[in-house]
Amino acid sequence: MIRRRRFTATLLAAASSAALPRAWAADERPVRLLVGFPAGGGSDAIARLLADKLKDQLQRAVLVENRPGAGGQLAAQQLKAAPADGTTVFLSHDHTISILPQVVARPGYAPHDDFVPLGGFATFVNGLAVSPGTPAKSVAEYVQWVKSQGGGKSAVGIPAPASTPEFLVQLLAKRYGLDLTPVPYKGSAPMMADMLGNQIPAGIGSVQDFIEYQRAGKLHMIAVLGAQRQAAMPDVPTLAELGFKGLEDTPFYGIWAPKGTPAGFINSFSHALEKVVALPEVRKPLTDMGLTVGYMNPQQLDQRERAYTKVWARIIAESGFKPL
Numbered sequence: 001m002i003r004r005r006r007f008t009a010t011l012l013a014a015a016s017s018a019a020l021p022r023a024w025a026a027d028e029r030p031v032r033l034l035v036g037f038p039a040g041g042g043s044d045a046i047a048r049l050l051a052d053k054l055k056d057q058l059q060r061a062v063l064v065e066n067r068p069g070a071g072g073q074l075a076a077q078q079l080k081a082a083p084a085d086g087t088t089v090f091l092s093h094d095h096t097i098s099i100l101p102q103v104v105a106r107p108g109y110a111p112h113d114d115f116v117p118l119g120g121f122a123t124f125v126n127g128l129a130v131s132p133g134t135p136a137k138s139v140a141e142y143v144q145w146v147k148s149q150g151g152g153k154s155a156v157g158i159p160a161p162a163s164t165p166e167f168l169v170q171l172l173a174k175r176y177g178l179d180l181t182p183v184p185y186k187g188s189a190p191m192m193a194d195m196l197g198n199q200i201p202a203g204i205g206s207v208q209d210f211i212e213y214q215r216a217g218k219l220h221m222i223a224v225l226g227a228q229r230q231a232a233m234p235d236v237p238t239l240a241e242l243g244f245k246g247l248e249d250t251p252f253y254g255i256w257a258p259k260g261t262p263a264g265f266i267n268s269f270s271h272a273l274e275k276v277v278a279l280p281e282v283r284k285p286l287t288d289m290g291l292t293v294g295y296m297n298p299q300q301l302d303q304r305e306r307a308y309t310k311v312w313a314r315i316i317a318e319s320g321f322k323p324l
Contacts, residue, residue, distance in 0.1 A: 027060065027085075027086060027087075028060060029060065029087050030060060030061035030062065030063050030087070031054075031058065031060055031061070031062045031063070031086070031087055031088070031089060032063055032065050032082075032087060032088045032089070033047055033050075033051050033054075033062055033063065033064050033065065033089055033090075033091055033255075034065050034067055034075045034078055034079055034088065034089065034090040034091070035047045035064060035065070035066050035067065035068075035075065035090075035091055035092075036067055036068060036069075036071070036072025036073070036074065036075030036076065036090075036092060036096055037066070037068050037072060037159075037187040037188065037189075038066060038068040038186065038187045038189050038190075039066050039189075040189040041159075041187050041188040041189040041209065042188055042206055042208035042209045042289065043091065043092075043093065043188075043253075044064070044066060045208075045289070046091070046122075046208070046253065046286065046289070046291075047064045047091045048064050049282060049285060049286070050062075050091070050121070050273075050276060050282070051063070051064050053276040053279060053281075053282055054272055054273070054276055057271075057272035057275055057276060058268070058269070058272050068186060068187055069186065070100075070160075071095055071096060071100055071159075071160030071161065071162070071163055072092055072095060072096030072100065072160070073096065073100055073104065073107055073108065073109075075090060075092070075096070076090065076092070076096050076097075076100070076107070076108070076109045076111075076115075077107075077108040077109055078090075079109070079114075079115065079256065079257075079258055080108070080109045080114045080115070080258060082258050083258070084257065084258040084259065084260035084261045084262075085261070085262075085265075086257070086261060086262060086265035086269075088257070088258065089118060089255050089256065089257050089269070090115070090255065090256045090257070091253070091254075091255050092253070092254065092255075092256065093124070093206070093251055093252065093253050093254075094164065094251035094252055094305075094308055094312075095160060095163050095164060095251075097111050097115075097254070097256070097305055098111075098305055098308050098309040098312060099162070099163060099164055099312060099316075100162070102309070102312065102313060102316055102323070103162035103316065103321060103323055103324060104162065104323060104324050105323040105324060111256070111305075112306075113259065114258065114259050115256040115257065115258065115259055116256065116257050116258070116259050116260075116261055116266060116298070117254060117255075117256055117298040117299075117301040117302045117305070118254070118255045118256060118257055118266055118269045118270050118273065118298060118301075119254065119255060119269070119270040119273040119274065119295065119296060119297055119298055119301055120252055120253060120254035120255075120294075120295070120296030120300065120301035120304060121253055121254070121255075121273060121276075121277045121286075121293065121294070121295060121296070122252070122253045122286055122291040122292060122293050122294065123250040123251065123252045123253070123291070123292045123294070124206050124207055124208060124250065124251055124252075124253065124290060124291045124292065125206070125207055125224045125225045125226035125230060125250055125251070125290075126164060126165060126168060126204055126205060126206055126207070126224070126225050126251065127204070127205070127206070127207050127210060127221050127223060127224040127225065127236070128142075128168075128172070128202065128203075128204050128221070128222055128223045128224075128239075129195070129202065129203055129204075129205075129210045129213075129214070129219050129220060129221045129222065130142060130201060130202045130219065130220050130222060131195045131196070131198050131200065131201050131202065131203075131219055132196070132198060132218060132219055132220075133198035133201070134198075134201040134202060134220075136220070136222065137220055137222065138222055139222050139223050139237075139239075139242055141222075142202065142222055143176045143178065146176075146178050146180070147177075147178070151179055152177065152178045152179050153178075153179040153180075153181070154178070154179075154180055154181070154201055154202065155180070155181045155182075155183045155200050155201065155202075156169045156172075156180050156181070156182055156183065156200070156201075156202045156203060156204055157182075157183050157185060157191040157194060157195060157200045157202065157203035157204070157205075158182045158183065158184050158185065158191070158203070158204055158205070159184075159185055159187055159188040159191050159205050159206075159209070160184055160185070160186075160187070161182075161184035161324075162184075162321070162324060163184070164251065164312065165182070165203075165204035165205055166182045166184065167312075167315055167316065167319055167321070168204050168225075168247070169181075169182040169204060170182075170319055171244075171247070171315075175244055183200060188205050188206070188209040191203055191205065191209075192205075192209060192210075192213065195219055196213065196218055196219065206251070206290070207221075207224060207230060207232070207233070207289075207290030207291075208289040208290045208291060210290075211232055211233065211288075211289060211290045214233060214236075221233060221236045222236070223236065223237055223238065223239050223242065224236050224237075224238055224239070225238065225239055225240075225247045225248070225250070226238055226240075226247075226248060226250050227240065227248040227250075229241075230290055230292075231287065231292075232287065232288060232289070232290040233290065249307075249308060249311045250292075251308065252296075252301070252304055252305065252308065253291070254296065254301045254304075254305070255269070255273065257269070266298060270297055270298055273295065274295045274297075277293060277294075277295045278295070
């Protein structure tokens with residue numbers, strides 16, 4: 001009887017294991033989580049927070065690997081070249097997935113052909129901030145200050161060339177009659193260093209890059225994009241409030257894998273991400289960073305990305321920008 005019970009237990013365990021996706025149940029190799037920006041920036045902090053919790057759900061090590069350069073382009077190329085076996089994934093926001101393929105003639109990857117979405121976890125907004133040495137506490141004061149600088153000329157930092165912030169600089173310049181020059185950096189961390197050191201008077205980037213410095217009084221956010229004010233900084237007005245319409249569509253964060261990745265791994269990873277995003281110890285720090293946290297399944301992330309790409313395709317075309 002005891003022997004029969006043991007045999008039955010063994011069969012049940014085998015059946016349970018067989019029911020799980022292969023990549024989930026049998027693969028103990030670490031998962032590389034590629035990030036296209038340097039350590040110390042907003043995307044890096046988000047990736048490390050998620051990786052720490054994903055490993056518990058996946059029961060596999062999840063190792064953040066920074067591949068900075070060209071606004072995430074190098075990391076995206078790395079993802080395309082990686083085997084589609086559930087060992088390499090890519091955390092990114094809109095810039096690398098939606099914008100770069102429209103502004104670079106040969107980016108080395110095509111998101112809809114080379115990648116498959118695993119799931120999204122947040123949306124966010126970009127914002128305009130001024131350095132501590134810039135005497136402006138509002139958009140109106142900033143515009144007046146720039147106009148006082150001789151010909152209405154000034155520089156605005158952006159975290160990557162040919163990025164959404166670069167087009168926002170152009171739109172702001174046109175809207176307010178300014179001569180603004182976008183100055184691209186290799187990620188948000190070096191841009192923030194120059195802003196804090198008053199090496200550049202203003203910058204446009206994601207709220208999560210600015211928010212801690214805003215709270216510490218080391219710089220001043222004067223406007224955010226999006227349809228409504230952000231819960232993490234309710235005193236900062238939206239550009240829409242100030243009469244600047246058409247920039248309400250919000251960027252997003254998601255995770256992708258190489259095309260051809262087994263459906264079992266996609267489903268398993270997506271379910272793990274859903275559970276992680278629901279954890280209070282994940283939601284709170286992400287919210288504190290200025291993100292609007294919310295899980296998107298692979299199909300929802302794909303739809304969100306395609307809609308966002310369409311909006312910015314129009315803005316890029318109207319700007320007259322030619323692919324680099």
